[in-house]
Amino acid sequence: MSELVIQNLHINIGGKEIVKGLNLTIRQGEVHAIMGPNGTGKSTLAYTLMGHPAYEVTAGTVIFKERNILDMTADERSRLGIFLAFQYPVAIPGVTVANFLRTALNARRRAVNPEDKGISIPEFRKLLKKEMDILRMDHAFAGRYLNDGFSGGEKKRAEILQMATLKPEIAILDETDSGLDIDALRIVSEGVNTLSGGDVGVLLITHYQRILNYIKPDFVHVIMGGKIVESGGPDLALHLEERGYEWIREKYENGITV
Numbered sequence: 001m002s003e004l005v006i007q008n009l010h011i012n013i014g015g016k017e018i019v020k021g022l023n024l025t026i027r028q029g030e031v032h033a034i035m036g037p038n039g040t041g042k043s044t045l046a047y048t049l050m051g052h053p054a055y056e057v058t059a060g061t062v063i064f065k066e067r068n069i070l071d072m073t074a075d076e077r078s079r080l081g082i083f084l085a086f087q088y089p090v091a092i093p094g095v096t097v098a099n100f101l102r103t104a105l106n107a108r109r110r111a112v113n114p115e116d117k118g119i120s121i122p123e124f125r126k127l128l129k130k131e132m133d134i135l136r137m138d139h140a141f142a143g144r145y146l147n148d149g150f151s152g153g154e155k156k157r158a159e160i161l162q163m164a165t166l167k168p169e170i171a172i173l174d175e176t177d178s179g180l181d182i183d184a185l186r187i188v189s190e191g192v193n194t195l196s197g198g199d200v201g202v203l204l205i206t207h208y209q210r211i212l213n214y215i216k217p218d219f220v221h222v223i224m225g226g227k228i229v230e231s232g233g234p235d236l237a238l239h240l241e242e243r244g245y246e247w248i249r250e251k252y253e254n255g256i257t258v
């Protein structure tokens, strides 16, 4: 069993400290939701875990498979089994969804087994169709340029399709619910539920409780001021839905943190 262990993580962006001593352990098979007001460092945490070079780690460690992944590049982390679904996926005109996914999948397979010759095109097509059917995506989607002219909902589905194809061991989903209507939210959530459980650990970042009606977290954490200030079970999310974040802010500002 692999687990992702974040210890005392401090992150600066543009010379300002945004994440200020964050601790979190995600075991495979667990779903952790991180909730918090806008601008509290949720995406900063996600980008840093994936290795975005703009985010400067000033202290702390992130251990996965006995390695401090903070010393690794983003593609090394990806090959190790860490995946990030972006809040704002970028378009790559000229690269089709199918080509992108096959290249990424082959890189991941070779990281596991250097002798791997790569997946054959017919085998890959079969796999892709199967995953697209689960996400109820038109097969023509595979031939389109990645995220180029995709609607908000299509971009999010494309992210989950990547997750389905790459089969990561730790999946970080940054506001995968934003911009989705209720039907798309249900389909995307079903996709995530199909992929999670088993041996995948999920870090689900969200501002709203809504997605947690479809993806049931084992643990819910609230991030505020760059730290986890409250942790609990799924009922914590319902509590936030009813009472907002203010009660936690008051508690936190009075110096009572957990």
Ligand code: ADP
Binding pocket: 013, 014, 018, 036, 037, 038, 039, 040, 041, 042, 043, 044, 045, 054
């Ligand atoms: P969240 O995802 O919780 O809404 P972010 O992690 O995106 O919050 O942002 C946390 C803080 O860091 C915000 O105050 C934001 O303005 C700042 N920030 C994020 N990215 C950058 C950047 N590239 N340069 C400067 N400040 C940034």
Ligand code: MG
Binding pocket: 042, 043, 044, 087, 174, 175
């Ligand atoms: Mg964000």
